[in-house]
Amino acid sequence: MSFKIVESFLMGKHNNSLLCEDAIYYDANFAAVIDGATSKTDFKFDGKSSGRVASELVCEAIKTLDCKSDVISAIELITKKIFDFYKNNKLVGHMKANKADRFSACAAIYSQYRREVWVIGDCQCFVNGEVYKADKKIDNILSEVRALYLKSEIMSGRPIEDLVVDDAGREYILPLLLKQTIFQNASGASEYNYTVFDGFKIDVKNVSVIKVIMSDVVLATDGYPQLQKTLKSSEKYLKTILRKDPLCITSYKATKGRVLGNVSYDDRAFVKIKVV
DSSP states (O other): OEEEEEEEEEEEETSSSTTEEEEEEEEESSEEEEEEEOOSSOOOOEEEEEHHHHHHHHHHHHHTTOTTHHHHHHHHHHHHHHHHHHTTTHHHHHHHHHHSOOOOOOEEEEEETTTTEEESOOOEEEEEEEEEEOOHHHHHHHHHHHHHHHHHHTTTTTTTTHHHOOHHHHHHHHHHHHHHHBBTSSSSOOOOBBOOOSSSOGGGGEEEEEESHHHHHHOOOTSSSOSSSSHHHHHHHHHHHHHOOSSSSSSOOOSOOOTTOOOOOOEEEEEEEEOO
16 A cells, blocks of 8 residues: 655745745655744744744654554654754753744644554544544634734724734734743643644644545645635635735634735645555
């Protein structure tokens, strides 16, 4: 049994590949999309954002995975890859104390040997005729707060053209975006906890494992507001949203919108495979 790549697409919100924090990886055994978390601080490593470094490290780790790896061993190896990077660059203490600076990423990974899709964080996939999307409650709340703030600015007379240049809503929720990292890979039961690769322990119970029965599988990052079964239809829906609602406060509410000069509100990655 094997699989083949039917469609693959990667685009940064800045239309600049050097700034893109998403990534795509595939070989004979695995296919994956990786979503490097949008940086919330000015912390950089070797000129790269934390999200960019995270996506690169996850790709490097998947490349070394044994083809028979299960989800637990894969998570452990990827986590160790990031933690070892901290250790080798004397960043462990800093990252323990500053969660917002961690090299963080989500991923959707297809294992050919296991015929499974593993979803870590808020990436999404189309498997067995269904869309799986693990929305974060905390993001949904902050998206509503951002929308409320920006709509109040518009009703107060501020031109939408100003808000496309200067996302005052993003600035308004930024303190909470920084504060929310306390729930990142947090232990214990909380409705606000969320899971990412960041070099520290992940609770596997929060990872989705989907057995692949049908042949078509789509993996995508959350740069697509509504995942479709083809790249063309996913792109068409995204473009409709960006045309109608560039601030992302009505048709699709998000923690950020499309800034003037950018091609979208977020980086995006899309891979469609056929299991044969």
